[in-house]
Amino acid sequence: xxxxxxxxxxxxxxxxxxxxxxxxxxxxxxxxxxxxxxxxxxxxxxxxxxxxxxxxxxxxxxxxxxxxxxxxxxxxxxxxxxxxxxxxxxxxxxxxxxxxxxxxxxxxxxxxxxxxxxxxxxxxxxxxxxxxxxxxxxxxxxxxxxxxxxxxxxxxxxxxxxxxxxxxxxxxxxxxxxxxxxxxxxxxxxxxxxxxxxxxxxxxxxxxxxxxxxxxxxxxxxxxxxxxxxxxxxxxxxxxxx
Amino acid sequence: xxxxxxxxxxxxxxxxxxxxxxxxxxxxxxxxxxxxxxxxxxxxxxxxxxxxxxxxxxxxxxxxxxxxxxxxxxxxxxxxxxxxxxxxxxxxxxxxxxxxxxxxxxxxxxxxxxxxxxxxxxxxxxxxxxxxxxxxxxxxxxxxxxxxxxxxxxxxxxxxxxxxxxxxxxxxxxxxxxxxxxxxxxxxxxxxxxxxxxxxxxxxxxxxxxxxxxxxxxxxxxxxxxxxxxxxxxxxxxxxxxxxxxxxxxxxxxxxxxxxxxxxxxxxxxxxxxxxxxxxxxxxxxxxxxxxxxxxxxxxxxxxxxxxxxxxxxxxxxxxxxxxxxxxxxxxxxxxxxxxxxxxxxxxxxxxxxxxxxxxxxxxxxxxxxxxxxxxxxxxxxxxxxxxxxxxxxxxx
Ligand code: SF4
Ligand code: SF4
Numbered sequence: 191x192x193x194x195x196x197x198x199x200x201x202x203x204x205x206x207x208x209x210x211x212x213x214x215x216x217x218x219x220x221x222x223x224x225x226x227x228x229x230x231x232x233x234x235x236x237x238x239x240x241x242x243x244x245x246x247x248x249x250x251x252x253x254x255x256x257x258x259x260x261x262x263x264x265x266x267x268x269x270x271x272x273x274x275x276x277x278x279x280x281x282x283x284x285x286x287x288x289x290x291x292x293x294x295x296x297x298x299x300x301x302x303x304x305x306x307x308x309x310x311x312x313x314x315x316x317x318x319x320x321x322x323x324x325x326x327x328x329x330x331x332x333x334x335x336x337x338x339x340x341x342x343x344x345x346x347x348x349x350x351x352x353x354x355x356x357x358x359x360x361x362x363x364x365x366x367x368x369x370x371x372x373x374x375x376x377x378x379x380x381x382x383x384x385x386x387x388x389x390x391x392x393x394x395x396x397x398x399x400x401x402x403x404x405x406x407x408x409x410x411x412x413x414x415x416x417x418x419x420x421x422x423x424x425x426x427x428x429x430x431x432x
Numbered sequence: 433x434x435x436x437x438x439x440x441x442x443x444x445x446x447x448x449x450x451x452x453x454x455x456x457x458x459x460x461x462x463x464x465x466x467x468x469x470x471x472x473x474x475x476x477x478x479x480x481x482x483x484x485x486x487x488x489x490x491x492x493x494x495x496x497x498x499x500x501x502x503x504x505x506x507x508x509x510x511x512x513x514x515x516x517x518x519x520x521x522x523x524x525x526x527x528x529x530x531x532x533x534x535x536x537x538x539x540x541x542x543x544x545x546x547x548x549x550x551x552x553x554x555x556x557x558x559x560x561x562x563x564x565x566x567x568x569x570x571x572x573x574x575x576x577x578x579x580x581x582x583x584x585x586x587x588x589x590x591x592x593x594x595x596x597x598x599x600x601x602x603x604x605x606x607x608x609x610x611x612x613x614x615x616x617x618x619x620x621x622x623x624x625x626x627x628x629x630x631x632x633x634x635x636x637x638x639x640x641x642x643x644x645x646x647x648x649x650x651x652x653x654x655x656x657x658x659x660x661x662x663x664x665x666x667x668x669x670x671x672x673x674x675x676x677x678x679x680x681x682x683x684x685x686x687x688x689x690x691x692x693x694x695x696x697x698x699x700x701x702x703x704x705x706x707x708x709x710x711x712x713x714x715x716x717x718x719x720x721x722x723x724x725x726x727x728x729x730x731x732x733x734x735x736x737x738x739x740x741x742x743x744x745x746x747x748x749x750x751x752x753x754x755x756x757x758x759x760x761x762x763x764x765x766x767x768x769x770x771x772x773x774x775x776x777x778x779x780x781x782x783x784x785x786x787x788x789x790x791x792x793x794x795x796x797x798x799x800x801x802x803x804x805x806x807x808x809x810x811x812x813x814x815x816x817x818x819x820x821x822x823x824x825x826x827x828x829x
Contacts (some may be wrong), residue, residue, distance in 0.1 A: 251780075266782060267481040276779035277602055294771065294783070303620035309566035310549075310558040327552055330475075330545015332485035333565050339621040341769055341783065345545060348474040363474050364545030408525050419772060421620065 201248045225236050233319040233426065234371055236385070237408045238293055240431040243392035245291030248275040249337035250384040250393070254295075257372065257383035259356055261350030268347035270361070272296075272369040273384060292429070293384070293393070296321060296342035296369035297417065300424030304334035304343065312365075319426060328365040335366060335380045371395075398426065437520050440820045442657050444815035463801020466794045467542035475545060479792045483782055484765045488791035489543035493798050494757045495538050495641075496806075497612045498634065499750075500532035502642020503649070504579070504605055506669075511586070511598040520821045521650065521665065522594075523586050528649060528810065528821050530579045532642075533608075535574060535806040542798060564618060568611045575604040586816065609635040616760055623701035624764035627691070633683040634760075640676035641753035643669055644746035653745060653814070654824055661824030663739070670742050674730045677749055681723045684756070703767050703786070710763050713755040722752010739823035762789065 218315075233241060254273040255262060273295040279287050298321050309431055312327035313334055324342070335343045343366050351414045357374055361367060372382035380386065385393040396403035399431045408414060414428035470477050470783040480487050480823030541547050553569040560566040578601040584711055585594035613634030616625045647669055654661040688705075690699035704710045726745035728735075735741035768784045771777065777784035791799070814820060 211515050242478045263476070265476070266780065269780070270482075271781045274779045274781040274783070276771075276777050276781075276783050278775040280775045292772070294779070294781075296750040306560075306562040307565065307619065309560055309563045310552045310555075311560050312558075319472060327549070328546065329549045329552060332545065333563070333566060333619070335482065335485040335617075336619045336625075336765070337621045339540075339769060340771055341482070341781065345475065345485060347480075361609065364471065366545070418773075423620075 195218055199249075210284035231317065231319075231399060232397045233399045234298070234376060235319075235396065235405050235409070235426040235428065236371070236382075237394040237405050239392050239394065239426040240290060240292065240429055242388060243275075243291050243293065243354065243388075245275055245277065246389060247267055247287075248291075250293055250388055251382050252277055253387045254369075255266045256354040257375075258370070259350070259352045259354055259361055260344065260367070261348070261352050261361055263348055263350075263367060265326075268345075270346060270367060272344075272367070280365045282422075290432075292432075294340065294342070295427065296338075296371075297340050297423070297425030297427045298371060301341065301422065302424070305421065307333045307337040309333065315419075317375070318376075320376070322370055322373060323366060323367045323368060325362045325367070327361070330364045332366060338368075338421065339418055340425070433449075437825070439523060439818040439820060440822050441816065441818050442814045442820065443658050444811070447812070448557065449815075452811060453808065456804045456811075457631065459801050459804035460808055461801075462797045463538075463542070466797035466801065467547070470542075470794050470798075471547060477792060477794045479790045479795060481787060481789070483768075483785075483787040484762070484789040486761060486765065487789050488795045489539050489798060490800065491754075491757050491761050493540045493543070494612055494634075495754055496532050496536035496539065496760065496802075497608060498638035498753065498757070499642050500529045500536070500796065501605060501609055501635070501638035502640075502644065503646040504529035504601070505639060505642070506646050507582075507586075508602055509511065511582075511591075511594050512602060517826050518665075519729050520824055520826075523583065523817075523819045524650065524653070525646065526579060526583045526586060527813055527817070529648065530576060530583065531806045531809050531813075532578065532600070532671065533572065533576050534809070535802050537576070538805060539798065541803045542802075545653075564611060564614045568608075568615065571604060571607045571611050575601065575608050578604055596663075606635065609638045616764070621769060622764040622767075623697065623770070624704075624767055625760075627687055627695075629683060629687045629690075630760065633687065636676060636683060637680050637753050637756055640680050641674060641750045643673045643676065644749045644753075647746045648674075648743055648750075649810075651739065653820065657814075657820060659820060659824060662826035663737075664826040665824070666739065666742055667737070670730055670736065670745075671750070673746065674727060677723055677727055677730075678751075680756075684718065686712055699770075700764065706762050709760055713758055716753045717755030718759070722749050722755060728750070788820075 192385050234341050250273055254260060257273055260270050260272050273293055276292050276294050278290050278292055281287050298319060302315060302321050305315055309331060310327050310329055312324045315321050332345055335345060345366050346361050349363050353360045378385060381395045385395040394404050396405035398409060400406055408430060409428055414430045415432045416425045416428060503525045507522040507529060509515040510522045543552055544550060553566065576599055582594055582597040582601050585597055610631035612630030617627050617630035647666060650661065686821050688701060692703045704714060726749045729741045729745040730736050766787050768786060771783060
């Protein structure tokens with residue numbers, strides 16, 4: 191396999207830096223680790239069916255909050271969100287403008303800038319492609335909030351006692367948090383809470399590397415879109431009917 | 433070889449000195465208290481938001497990192513570039529450079545959400561070579577360590593050691609300043625940040641503003657301690673400063689012209705130049721007050737040899753660079769990220785909204801406190817270490 195320009199640059203950069211900080215060989219290994227070419231592995235993905243999502247009362251926002259103890263202080267400036275439903279309108283000539291509702295959350299990028307910029311490796315990618323934050327390692331520098339192109343990350347600005355789900359730890363103050371694809375449920379073989387509880391079944395979750403899974407089938411119809419494809423991040427949330 | 437220069441501590445026994453120490457100490461205490469409350473109670477006490485997670489404290493941080501450059505160069509002129517006449521300033525220059533860097537780290541540390549965990553940055557398993565911040569943690573600390581050793585060598589008159597350490601520190605300084613520029617220019621998520629010129633512009637603006645502040649500090653110090661300093665230093669530095677100011681303006685023009693020509697970046701440019709605070713900060717602050725006026729003052733034969741005007745020009749330019757630092761840090765965050773280009777978007781998380789930011793009382797206390805910290809360490813240092821020459825003579829060999 192030939193080396194593409196990107197890999198070449200990456201290796202070059204890694205080598206240059208490596209000579210300063212750590213032995214180069216270690217870095218080469220590290221940059222290989224980040225490659226996600228292994229097709230046989232599990233890769234969790236979500237499909238959002240926008241034809242079904244009606245924006246209802248934005249119930250998934252609430253479901254997500256209660257599942258993951260995401261605090262709500264009633265202040266727009268620092269309320270944290272793992273998932274929010276945005277109202278979008280597209281103005282096209284000759285077409286009646288209609289409002290759509292789009293659940294936005296961490297897109298669990300294959301090439302996640304948030305992980306790249308994290309100075310302590312508190313943000314990391316699991317083998318199954320889920321991007322997580324180790325809240326005990328996060329120093330609250332907020333570089334990842336700057337780097338995420340989807341605004342998926344929130345800082346915990348204030349102490350929170352919300353503990354609606356005891357399976358998940360209470361939020362820690364001063365660290366960054368974001369959607370985990372409900373990793374604690376996925377590990378037990380369940381779907382994420384929003385997927386299970388959406389009243390209109392607008393969300394579908396599964397392993398996109400398994401051709402028989404529902405998500406893989408929907409993605410295969412080529413009727414889905416990803417957000418901000420120009421960024422080349424390989425997000426794993428697919429929007430159908432956008 | 434007979435020594436040409438004698439260095440001596442300042443007396444520091446006047447009531448004025450004690451008052452200054454007291455007031456600065458109180459402000460530093462304010463910084464500690466504000467930082468502690470902010471840490472325990474949470475960052476809602478700042479003016480920041482999810483859209484603007486890097487704000488006032490980061491502006492001071494980048495400003496201070498930059499300001500340390502000028503004093504360092506002043507110090508290195510003698511040690512490395514063999515401009516022997518500058519030897520007389522090399523100690524105080526090195527000391528001020530270290531202090532600004534310490535101030536930068538102090539504000540950076542107390543701006544984190546979890547300053548208690550900052551040592552995690554140095555745990556081998558955590559080091560992330562792809563993260564500019566992770567690398568910078570090492571570059572900053574090596575720079576400070578090297579700077580302290582360099583100062584020690586100066587104080588001990590170990591010329592060869594000082595030269596060697598000075599060279600290492602110069603290389604590290606380039607890393608420090610470009611690295612700080614890189615923090616912003618390679619952050620993927622904010623369109624307006626992206627530009628390869630920021631690291632370069634950062635180095636140049638660091639040198640110019642650093643030279644400016646160094647002149648102000650030196651002149652004031654010599655004046656207040658009733659020691660003499662030769663005008664020739666300022667005349668030479670004035671020439672360097674003039675050239676650097678031209679260079680800063682040139683780089684800024686290139687950066688914004690590039691963005692204006694590329695549709696992808698136009699929105700951000702229109703936001704910065706479309707009226708409002710940043711338009712004033714750019715044209716009024718950076719180009720006018722910080723660029724053209726100082727250049728006129730520094731070139732005009734009627735003003736350029738008068739200390740009063742050289743110092744005014746320096747101060748104005750430092751202000752201009754402060755504006756430039758604000759333009760690096762803030763507008764890129766105020767602008768909404770185009771999550772869905774072509775759509776009108778809105779949500780409870782303030783998607784698609786131009787946000788705003790005003791520093792809170794806690795942040796002001798921190799900012800003022802860290803400035804006071806640098807000043808306090810400076811005057812304490814002058815009293816405890818023989819940094820200042822007894823006479824600031826300009827001796828050309
Ligand atoms: S969407 Fe943002 S937070 Fe999620 S993986 Fe991508 S860059 Fe990271
Ligand atoms: S805020 Fe935490 S997770 Fe984000 S980059 Fe900093 S240390 Fe990493």
